[in-house]
Amino acid sequence: MPNSAITDETLMAYADGMLPDDEAAKVDAAVANDPALAARVAMFGETATRLSDLSQAQKANVPAGLEDHIRALAAETAPEPVINLAAHRKARQVPFWQIPVAASLFLAVGVAGTLLLQQGQTNHPLHVTGLEQPALHKALDDLPSGESRDIAGGGEVVAVASFTNAEGEFCREIEFRPARGRTIISVACHEDTSWTVRLAVAAATADDTGYAPASSLETLDAYLSASQASAPMSVADEAAALRKLTQAD
Amino acid sequence: MSDPFAEDIIAVLPNLKRFAISLCRRPDLADDLVQTAVERALRGRTSYDPTTRLEPWLFRILRNAWIDITRRNQTRGVEVDADTAFDMPAVDGVRDIEARLMLDKTNTALQTLPDEQREVMILVCMQEMTYKEASAILDIPIGTVMSRLARGRLALAEKLGIS
Incomplete structure (x- = not known):
């Protein structure tokens, strides 16, 4: 028997169309010359057909309430769409050993105008809170949290989160990472028709990443907690709030 | 807002039910089994790899749920005859x-x-x-x-x- 080497498993896989092309070609040739093998393949094919027919004939009603139950449970178990402040921070923290012992924080709270911060030896005035840069203003208006945008002239702005404060104002936390110098973490709230900076922290950085170190974020956390900031808005809620903003403007 | 994951599960419910019937051979138990399986699937949804087919993943959960149930309740002893097992x-x-x-x-x-x-x-x-x-x-x-x-x-x- 030249074809006795072909196992039932192979013939079955051939009948089921589960063999790789090259193996299937070999079985093709063998079956063509051996009626007994062909009959065996047909037998496997027939069992598949009978079982498939049985499957088609089975009723499979599911209980009436199950679909709603699944939808409700899905809503409950959906991966959290809310922007997680802590997670964002974790991602941008530099390891503690890179934080200078005397990490210097410049804190300005409740300043509406332009604030000049002296930056170490350079004496280079840094306009932190005026948000006079149109790009920063625009980022507050339309940059979704979690995204960053390059700013003409160097640096980038990152939207961290949106929330409402105790007064019900729409506020946003953003980071401004200039091409050179300190990262500025800022909270601005939308008052009447414009943005007012409520907090700005100029974070000392130990390396050239410009990432804000953990200590400055503790300051921010203290501020957020004191101002009774809400939990960060979900992506959808934030988008809706931003839309409302631009329509009102 | 409908959750595509939930809708995908709902779409294959009849297949899950058939598989459940074939495992436990009782339509009434099969409904409970399907419900248990989809609940487990939703609670464990983060373990699903979206690059793979959903159905085999659900079948596996359903089968494991069935093994758990039989271990706990030894329901395999109350099989009914084949004719009523399939509607x-x-x-x-x-x-x-x-x-x-x-x-x-x-x-x-x-x-x-x-x-x-x-x-x-x-x-x-x-x-x-x-x-x-x-x-x-x-x-x-x-x-x-x-x-x-x-x-x-x-x-x-x-x-x-x-x-």
Whole structure:
């Protein structure tokens, strides 16, 4: 028997169309010359057909309430769409050993105008809170949290989160990472028709990443907690709030 | 807002129900089993790899749920006979008496096979899983899937007089 080497498993896989092309070609040739093998393949094919027919004939009603139950449970178990402040921070923290012992924080709270911060030896005035840069203003208006945008002239702005404060104002936390110098973490709230900076922290950085170190974020956390900031808005809620903003403007 | 994951599960509920019936052989238990399985699936949704097919993943959860239930309750002792295990459409669908008899015969023959053979036959021939998917669902090597499947189908062919 030249074809006795072909196992039932192979013939079955051939009948089921589960063999790789090259193996299937070999079985093709063998079956063509051996009626007994062909009959065996047909037998496997027939069992598949009978079982498939049985499957088609089975009723499979599911209980009436199950679909709603699944939808409700899905809503409950959906991966959290809310922007997680802590997670964002974790991602941008530099390891503690890179934080200078005397990490210097410049804190300005409740300043509406332009604030000049002296930056170490350079004496280079840094306009932190005026948000006079149109790009920063625009980022507050339309940059979704979690995204960053390059700013003409160097640096980038990152939207961290949106929330409402105790007064019900729409506020946003953003980071401004200039091409050179300190990262500025800022909270601005939308008052009447414009943005007012409520907090700005100029974070000392130990390396050239410009990432804000953990200590400055503790300051921010203290501020957020004191101002009774809400939990960060979900992506959808934030988008809706931003839309409302631009329509009102 | 509808959740695509939930809708995908809902779309394959009939298949889950059929698989559940074939495992526990009781339509009433099958409903509970399907519900248990989808609840587990939703709670464990983060473990689903979206690059793979949803159905085999659900089948595996359902089968594991069934194993848990039988371990806990030993319900396997209260199997009912094969005829009531499958709800056959009486009026719509299969009108031809001969065809219906053939289905009954197939069903009866299938029920007499050992569980390990029946299971792979249901997955591959009735639920259209690939050998590989069946191997993942049952947690057995693909070679074992193929040998059980071949033996089961040879036995079925013999019982049904397919030569």
